[in-house]
Structures are given as C-alpha cells and as structure tokens.
Amino acid sequence: MTPRRFRLFDDLAHRYDLHTPAHHYGTDHRFVLEELGRAGPRILDVGCGTGVFLEKALAQGFDAYGTDVATGMVREAAAKVGDQRVRQEAMESLAAEDAYDGICALSWVINYAADAAAARDILRRFRRALKPGGRLLIQTAHAPNMDGRVLEDREDGPDGAADDIVFLFQFTATGADTALARYVYAGKALGELAWEEHPLAVADAGLLARLCGEVGLVNTRVFGSCARDPLGRSVSPWVLAEAPA
Incomplete structure (x- = not known):
C-alpha cells in the first residue's frame, strides 16, 4: 500500500x-x-x-x-x-x-x-x-482520551514578527482505536494558509x-x-x- x-x-x-x-x-x-x-x-x-x-x-x-x-x-x-x-x-x-x-x-x-x-x-x-x-x-x-477541543499555537515568524505563525489542531476519536487529526497552518507575513485532515489508526x-x-x-x-x-x-x-x- x-x-x-x-x-x-x-x-x-x-x-x-x-x-x-x-x-x-x-x-x-x-x-x-x-x-x-x-x-x-x-x-x-x-x-x-x-x-x-x-x-x-x-x-x-x-x-x-x-x-x-x-x-x-x-x-x-x-x-x-x-x-x-x-x-x-x-x-x-x-x-x-x-x-x-x-x-x-x-x-x-x-x-x-x-x-x-x-x-x-x-x-x-x-x-x-x-x-x-x-x-x-x-x-x-x-x-479514548480525545475530546475534540480545538487548540492553538502561535510562534514568531521567520522575520521575528510576534505571533506571525498560527497553528490550529484538533484531535477527535472516530472509533475505539481510530481518530482524526485536523491541522490548520497560517504564515501571515508569508501569505500562506493550509489545512489537512489526517486519519489515524x-x-x-x-x-x-x-x-x-x-x-x-x-x-x-x-x-x-x-x-x-x-x-x-x-x-x-x-x-x-x-x-x-
């Protein structure tokens, strides 16, 4: 596979x-x-x-x-x-x-x-x-311990700008031993935005x-x-x- x-x-x-x-x-x-x-x-x-x-x-x-x-x-x-x-x-x-x-x-x-x-x-x-x-x-x-809360990290950008990089993430159980991770990345000064879902087994x-x-x-x-x-x-x-x- x-x-x-x-x-x-x-x-x-x-x-x-x-x-x-x-x-x-x-x-x-x-x-x-x-x-x-x-x-x-x-x-x-x-x-x-x-x-x-x-x-x-x-x-x-x-x-x-x-x-x-x-x-x-x-x-x-x-x-x-x-x-x-x-x-x-x-x-x-x-x-x-x-x-x-x-x-x-x-x-x-x-x-x-x-x-x-x-x-x-x-x-x-x-x-x-x-x-x-x-x-x-x-x-x-x-x-079994995932509660679906949306969490956030903020980091300085590559040019030192405060809180320029934003990362959102959420972990949700989809079964007894499966889950879904959702990620959102934003680089504001870089003009970048991306999001993905990652199935986890x-x-x-x-x-x-x-x-x-x-x-x-x-x-x-x-x-x-x-x-x-x-x-x-x-x-x-x-x-x-x-x-x-």
Missing part, C-alpha cells in the same frame, strides 16, 4: 519548524535519549521529520540515523545532519536486521499505519532491526502494547508522558518495549 501524501510533510516541510519548533519537544527528546541510551548508542528515528531529534542525538554522542517517507522531510533532515544519516523509506519497508540498539517513532508516526495488521507487521520489522536487548520507544495517539496505547507482545517484544510498559507516569487522561502516551536479550 502506497503511504498517503500530506502537504504539511512535503510541500510545506520547509515551514514545519516554524509552527512546530524544536523547543516544543525538549523534554520528550531528553526522555527518548535516556531510555534508548540504556541499550546503546546506535539508534534509528523512524519518521524523523525535519531531523530535530537526530541533531540532538548526534550532539550527545549517539550514532543516530533517520528515515522518513516524505521527500520534503528527508530534504530538511539531510540539511541538518547530512545525507549519510537520513534516507527516504516507509516504515512498512524497513528491512534491517540486528542493526540498532534503539528505535524510536515519535509524534504519532505509528498511527499512519493502515490498520492493526499493518502496525503488527511494522512492529515485527522493528523487532528484527533491533539488536538483542535493544529498546523500542513509540509515541502514540490515544483515541491503531490509536490506543493498550492495543499497541498487545501488538508488541504478539511480535515477540518483551517488558512492555505504557507511560502517560515523558515523566513516566500512568496513562491517565493522556492523548499522547508512550509505549516502551525491548527485544529479547
């Missing part, structure tokens, strides 16, 4: 860091590096986006690599970390074996799988790509944890946030699992 193409990840990839700047994820990235670092330094970021996490990982001494299906994202990431560190590849096509100490998939990348069967196959590929004892960390959407942390077990991953845990707290009312929990030693 050909992955669906999204403008925010391709045509507007060069604007992504404006409406979703690096400082939004500082705490999350520290958490990921702490957890993956327990297994070793060679890590893979699946769905690496513009390469912000890769840049941080390399700065902290990790041997970090990234993949993304979107041409625009790969271009932006390569500009940050170099062509040798990032490649264009769908998560459904990952074929590495015993190659990484840690793998992460952040910002709901896993939820772009077509369905639970596709997600199971992806997780099986992740398990094969991990070295014995390697760690997998996935940030997932959690539909496997949007249940419990389901994802069960799928991890089905493909042979062990010691699976679910956290509500990077503070390692219980799931609670989180709409963006984390699933941590390990390859058998």
Whole structure:
C-alpha cells in the first residue's frame, strides 16, 4: 500500500519548524535519549521529520540515523545532519536486521499505519532491526482520551514578527482505536494558509502494547508522558518495549 501524501510533510516541510519548533519537544527528546541510551548508542528515528531529534542525538554522542517517507522531510533532515544519516523509506519497508540498539517513532508516526495488521507487521520489522536487548520507544495517539477541543499555537515568524505563525489542531476519536487529526497552518507575513485532515489508526496505547507482545517484544510498559507516569487522561502516551536479550 502506497503511504498517503500530506502537504504539511512535503510541500510545506520547509515551514514545519516554524509552527512546530524544536523547543516544543525538549523534554520528550531528553526522555527518548535516556531510555534508548540504556541499550546503546546506535539508534534509528523512524519518521524523523525535519531531523530535530537526530541533531540532538548526534550532539550527545549517539550514532543516530533517520528515515522518513516524505521527500520534503528527508530534504530538511539531510540539511541538518547530512545525507549519510537520513534516507527516504516507509516504515512498512524497513528491512534491517540486528542493526540498532534503539528505535524510536515519535509524534504519532505509528498511527499512519493502515490498520492493526499493518502496525503488527511494522512492529515485527522493528523487532528484527533491533539488536538483542535493544529498546523500542513509540509515541502514540490515544483515541479514548480525545475530546475534540480545538487548540492553538502561535510562534514568531521567520522575520521575528510576534505571533506571525498560527497553528490550529484538533484531535477527535472516530472509533475505539481510530481518530482524526485536523491541522490548520497560517504564515501571515508569508501569505500562506493550509489545512489537512489526517486519519489515524491503531490509536490506543493498550492495543499497541498487545501488538508488541504478539511480535515477540518483551517488558512492555505504557507511560502517560515523558515523566513516566500512568496513562491517565493522556492523548499522547508512550509505549516502551525491548527485544529479547
């Protein structure tokens, strides 16, 4: 199945860091590096986006690599970390074996799988790509906790103008483990306006944890946030699992 193409990840990839700047994820990235670092330094970021996490990982001494299906994202990431560190590849096509100490998939990348069967196959590929004892960390959407509120972020524009970049987003459950993410991006000084709807599958942390077990991953845990707290009312929990030693 050909992955669906999204403008925010391709045509507007060069604007992504404006409406979703690096400082939004500082705490999350520290958490990921702490957890993956327990297994070793060679890590893979699946769905690496513009390469912000890769840049941080390399700065902290990790041997970090990234993949993304979107041409625009790969271009932006390569500009940050170099062509040798990032490649264009769908998560459904990952074929590495015993190659990484840690793998992460952040910002709901896993939820772009077509369905639970596709997600199971992806997780099986992740398990094969991990070295014995390697760690997998996935940030997932959690539909049961979504309430449909419209949220807003405002950021300074590329010329420093205050509140020039506006990003609206809404997350709505459409089923027990499916959801719809709606995004509106506006760059006022740039004269840009775009909106998209992103269908999300496997949007249940419990389901994802069960799928991890089905493909042979062990010691699976679910956290509500990077503070390692219980799931609670989180709409963006984390699933941590390990390859058998």
